Amino acid sequence: MSHLLKTGFLLGLGAAVEGKERMDKYLDEMLVKGKITPKEFDELYHELIQKGESKEKEWNYRSKERMNNLMEDLNIFTKEEYNALEARVKDLEERLNKMESASESQDNKPGTDA
Structure with missing residues (x-):
């Protein structure tokens, strides 16, 4: 093509x-x-x-x-569509990492049952 x-x-x-x-x-x-x-x-x-x-x-x-x-x-798909999806994936990865970090810090606090 x-x-x-x-x-x-x-x-x-x-x-x-x-x-x-x-x-x-x-x-x-x-x-x-x-x-x-x-x-x-x-x-x-x-x-x-x-x-x-x-x-x-x-x-x-x-x-x-x-x-x-x-x-x-x-x-x-177009390059613009690819870039938009890539940006969404990066955003979701960042949000997931923040949630995991918050969860880990919560689990490591003294007095919490893990």
Whole structure:
């Protein structure tokens, strides 16, 4: 499964790089041919970059959502869930140790029947 995720990530990254390179080449050609001004070039370039970043955020959100659904379907817990359980176990261990220490000190007091 790790290989599949890595391959998907690299595929997406490759597509993004290829798309940006094509966009740069296309805008450069339009600028050289005089179809757009340098100001229009900058505006168009920044607009396309912003749209790309927005799309990336959307894709990341959807990917995380799909991954969470897959993990839930496979009964795999998240790191956050693991950390929460680990914290609960530590808390319970501390409480148990305190109870055992209190019980031992009570048992060791003079005049108590052990």
